[in-house]
Amino acid sequence: MKTIAKRVLAVAAAGLISVSAVAQDKATDLDQLLKMVQSSKIAESAEHKKREDDFRRQKANQAGLLSQAENTRTSEEARSAALEKKYEEQELLVQQKRQQLDERLGSLKELFGHLTSTAGDLRANLDTSLVSAQYPGRAEFLDQLIDKMNSATKLPTIQEIERLWYELQRETVESGKVVKFNGTVIKPDGEQTEQEVVRVGNFNLVSNGKYLEMNDNLKMAELIRQPDGKYLSMAADLQSATSGFSPFGVDPTGPTGGSYLKAMIASPSIIERWHQGGIVGYIISAVGVVALLLAIWRLLVLSGVNSKVNAQLRSSTPNTNNPLGRVLAVAEENKGVDGETLELKMEEAVLKERPAIESGLNLLKIIAMVAPLLGLLGTVTGMIITFQAITIFGAGDPKAMAGGISSALVTTVLGLVVAIPTVLLHTIVNGRAKRILHILDEQSAGIVAENAERK
Amino acid sequence: MHALNDAWAAVNAFMASGGPVLLLIAGLTFFMWTLIFERIFYFKGGLKRDVQTAMDTWEARPERKSWNAHQIRHALVSRVSEKIDSNMDMIQTCVALAPLFGLLGTVWGMINVFEVLAITGGGDAKQMASGVSMATIPTMAGMVTALSGVFANTYITRTAQRETQLLADHLTMDH
Numbered sequence: 001m002k003t004i005a006k007r008v009l010a011v012a013a014a015g016l017i018s019v020s021a022v023a024q025d026k027a028t029d030l031d032q033l034l035k036m037v038q039s040s041k042i043a044e045s046a047e048h049k050k051r052e053d054d055f056r057r058q059k060a061n062q063a064g065l066l067s068q069a070e071n072t073r074t075s076e077e078a079r080s081a082a083l084e085k086k087y088e089e090q091e092l093l094v095q096q097k098r099q100q101l102d103e104r105l106g107s108l109k110e111l112f113g114h115l116t117s118t119a120g121d122l123r124a125n126l127d128t129s130l131v132s133a134q135y136p137g138r139a140e141f142l143d144q145l146i147d148k149m150n151s152a153t154k155l156p157t158i159q160e161i162e163r164l165w166y167e168l169q170r171e172t173v174e175s176g177k178v179v180k181f182n183g184t185v186i187k188p189d190g191e192q193t194e195q196e197v198v199r200v201g202n203f204n205l206v207s208n209g210k211y212l213e214m215n216d217n218l219k220m221a222e223l224i225r226q227p228d229g230k231y232l233s234m235a236a237d238l239q240s241a242t243s244g245f246s247p248f249g250v251d252p253t254g255p256t257g258g259s260y261l262k263a264m265i266a267s268p269s270i271i272e273r274w275h276q277g278g279i280v281g282y283i284i285s286a287v288g289v290v291a292l293l294l295a296i297w298r299l300l301v302l303s304g305v306n307s308k309v310n311a312q313l314r315s316s317t318p319n320t321n322n323p324l325g326r327v328l329a330v331a332e333e334n335k336g337v338d339g340e341t342l343e344l345k346m347e348e349a350v351l352k353e354r355p356a357i358e359s360g361l362n363l364l365k366i367i368a369m370v371a372p373l374l375g376l377l378g379t380v381t382g383m384i385i386t387f388q389a390i391t392i393f394g395a396g397d398p399k400a401m402a403g404g405i406s407s408a409l410v411t412t413v414l415g416l417v418v419a420i421p422t423v424l425l426h427t428i429v430n431g432r433a434k435r436i437l438h439i440l441d442e443q444s445a446g447i448v449a450e451n452a453e454r455k
Numbered sequence: 456m457h458a459l460n461d462a463w464a465a466v467n468a469f470m471a472s473g474g475p476v477l478l479l480i481a482g483l484t485f486f487m488w489t490l491i492f493e494r495i496f497y498f499k500g501g502l503k504r505d506v507q508t509a510m511d512t513w514e515a516r517p518e519r520k521s522w523n524a525h526q527i528r529h530a531l532v533s534r535v536s537e538k539i540d541s542n543m544d545m546i547q548t549c550v551a552l553a554p555l556f557g558l559l560g561t562v563w564g565m566i567n568v569f570e571v572l573a574i575t576g577g578g579d580a581k582q583m584a585s586g587v588s589m590a591t592i593p594t595m596a597g598m599v600t601a602l603s604g605v606f607a608n609t610y611i612t613r614t615a616q617r618e619t620q621l622l623a624d625h626l627t628m629d630h
Contacts, residue, residue: 263574263575266574267570267574268570273566339522372555402569402570402572402573405569406565406566406569406570406573409562409565409566409569410566412558412562413559413562413563413566416555416558416559416562417559419555420552420555420556420559423548423551423552423555424548424552427544427545427548428545430544431544431545434544435537438533438537439537442529442530442533443529443530443533443534445526445529445530446526446527446528446529446530446531446533447530448526449522449523449524449526449527449530450527450530452523453523453527
């Protein structure tokens, strides 16, 4: 009970507030408000009365409208029946006419079937045929022809049927020709230029010594990556040739979209192969460069020493600018001593010369041995990566695996490519060093003896 | 002439199926056998003259007893042995390099095989066959080169040792 009383109070308060809100607009005090409410009530009741009168008037009209609608319905029903009858009659007529058409078409129907399938096949061929680059607009004609033959109301004309035959013939003839023609070529940077294009049958398109491809819109575009230089020069030769035979790299899969050419272009270049080797590959290359520089430096130094030693062999006075001269100078200084002592002194002098002559040779030998081992290291790490890929993706994708394996093998190649010249260079440098040491070791005492006897 | 053309065509086909490394092996083989033949011709011809000169110099000496004579004899033998041993290291290196070249060819061919595999997905064994032949032919060629070189090298080394020893024996000392 209390709650209800509270609500009533609350509603009353709300009413008071809203009333006071209205009163603020119009009424200045409560009496005035009362007056206003009364007057509006009178106006409303007058309106209601007017509405009721209208309604009564219209009610009388409704009966008239109903009868009118019923009349319309019956007339439309009659019309529908008449139309239905007419439709049945005309359907019979259509059937008759269709029968007549079939009779008259007879064997022609079979012919159109063949024409449709031939045109469809040709349409599919033209989509990939490079001849379309030279003769655009053939596909549109075929589409129209196919539409015509499939529709029930139109028949292809004799000219159109003959043109189909002509297009077939032209495709056959053109795919056996090597021709030059002018066409719009899209360059890799998006620029379009009008230039001379050579079409080799249905196999390749070349222009200005570059291979082209035909994109889906039958536009000719320069391949972003071109095949090897030898194929490019062949293409240039072909374009400049006027008669006779010219060797050329033909893509046998040209008529089906040129997948061989694409595959060949996708294969990595030498530089890309080198990058495939990864960190181990770079290390091997660096070691190889070090070996090469070291070998060249030692070769130059030893050549200089060698020529000085040769000069020393010819002269009788020791010159201290070369190892042999220094050894001979030791003999010169100890002229009075006996043979045994002199030999020991000279051996000591030769021992002093040895490190300078042999320096770097061991490093070269180590590099020659380590380079293939580094290559092996790269291969094994590459294989580990490949097998990790297998554990993640499974062995179902040979492409993913093959990529890793070929990059693993690159390091082996790099190792061998570094090792082979290093071994050769080591042999050459070692030969020079050995000759000089040979002279120092075995001939210096003899030279001293010869000089002593000559005096 | 026809037979020569056929042979040339066969060699070309072999070279093409072996890949670029086979050319390197061919070059190496040619270089190695040139050196081997050079040694053999030297042993048959030039060596005799060098030995004779050394022996004449030795025989012309007034005395063959002193320390000086000993050293001079040593130097004479050393000079001839230097000539005998020249290029021998290079031949040995070539023998050692031949299998390395073969390995290089193998790896190169394998890279080709895997590349074809990466492009075609392994469906076409025929396309991989060219890579396989590029992998196997250089290995075989490298082995053949190395084996032939090993035999020739053994013969040359033994001849060189014998000739050096013979010379040392010829230069007799007086006691």
